[in-house]
Amino acid sequence: MKRTEIATLLQNKPVGEKVTVKGWVRAFRSNRFIALNDGTGFNNVQCVVDFEKTPEEVIKQIGFHACVAVTGEVVESQGAGQDIEILADTVEILGGTDLEKYPLQPKKMSHEFLREKAHFRMRTQTFSSVFRIRHAVAFAVNKYFNDRGFYYMHTPIITGSDAEGAGEMFRVTTLNDAKPPLTEDGKVDYKQDFFGKPTNMTVSGQLQAEIGAMALGKVYTFGPTFRAENSNTSRHLAEFWMIEPEIAFGDINDDMDLAEDFIKYLISYVLENYPDDLQFLEERITKLERNLPTADRRPMPLTETLRFVVDNDFERITYTEAVRHIQNSKPYKKGKFEFPVEWGTDLAAEHERYLVEKKFKKPVIVVDYPKDIKAFYMRMNDDGKTVAAMDVLFPGIGEVIGGSQREERLDMLKKRMAEMDVPEHELDWYLDLRRFGGCPHAGFGLGFERIVQFITGMSNIRDVIPFPRTPGNAEF
């Protein structure tokens, strides 16, 4: 008999029909009620087992997370928790399980424990919801850009460019690591390496995306990104996914408009299409926070936070205004900040948190940063002191987006590269984009896992990617 997906069944409620469902047992109560989930949606279907029709050997194997097929008639449920249920004629064990050895249990398990069992954690309610939403956000990214005439551009994962300046890189090599070939002066001879020169994993597709924007107008990248930083935080991964739109003929204001509209779209898409998963995640957090002092709880429940972000304009301030706000703040005057704030220094996490969580209580876009704390390719403003760079700051997770208008003036770009010791010969192709038919353009990078983290309310970024890579950890 053809399998019916549980999400479809729960939606259509075909009472009186005979169906077959297949999935994993979430609970087996009273030797009678199977809560079955096949991943097609948040909700389980209840299957009622008739012990007189079902061999005892089969009933014994209906255990937690066993995989079963149930065939029977769909009826209106006598119980209170669900509209319909399946009266099982037959139960077939597709994949039994040994509960004495299976590490997962039908109870609360810590995220740290489940991270070690990443091959099973998607079977839990929390992680199945998280990963359905992760998919939804990825889909919404592509839909948003496609609907607006952007082209999806695949930028290289292995890069020969060493000058992107976005962070420490992972080396890619096929040389014998114990005995690499050496040059006459005793250094590793990368001419003999696979690509004939040193290569690394990409830290950003931006520079290549600019190539696309200078031909296709509006492009975006969405791919894996690698940073070999020794970052041990709940917001950093060594391997993560980044989205980088790049728009020709756009300035920094167009860039900020795009960033705000884009983030709001992603959140709206999940709110509209995955309410059950969101509600479960919200209840999970609310229960968890009951034991915390009020000050440590979220100011609003999860879905309310998401609606608030969608319904309100982000606050837009310049870096110079941000510094002034911080210097006029109570915590600053009381000496509560650990790091100094004066014009020219980078904002520390504590300062950003003050702006987002205390001062404005909503997402904040900070624009026009001092040139000395930003990258070489960002466009010099007329004041000669700041560049057209912007960061989008979110509560809890900090920087979600970093972007800028790019320096399109060849002489200015060369001057900035010289000032910041970026070798011109490595980026000659990048300079060519200014030499031949260049134009004003802008773009940004959005950390995919960070926005998934925000939408799901998960506190650690390692719990929103199936197989997290962090310093010292590359399991699975």
Add this chain to the structure above:
RNA sequence: GCUUCUUUAGCUCAGUUGGUUAGAGCGGCGGACUGUUAAUCCGUAGGUCCUUGGUUCGAGCCCAAGAAGAAGCGCCA
């Protein structure tokens, strides 16, 4: 990389001033149960107290080093 905290049963944790045989809840296993919703009830097994070294008559507890994990910071998305 820095600071702080944690590590005791399969999981989540308690463990008094250093003192005899290390506990609980949940889970597992055995049994009961034809309307359950984290089902419930009865019974039962289960321990390298992270590792190594030290102090002590005696260490889960004190000291040192190491390992693993977490939170915060820095770097950033």
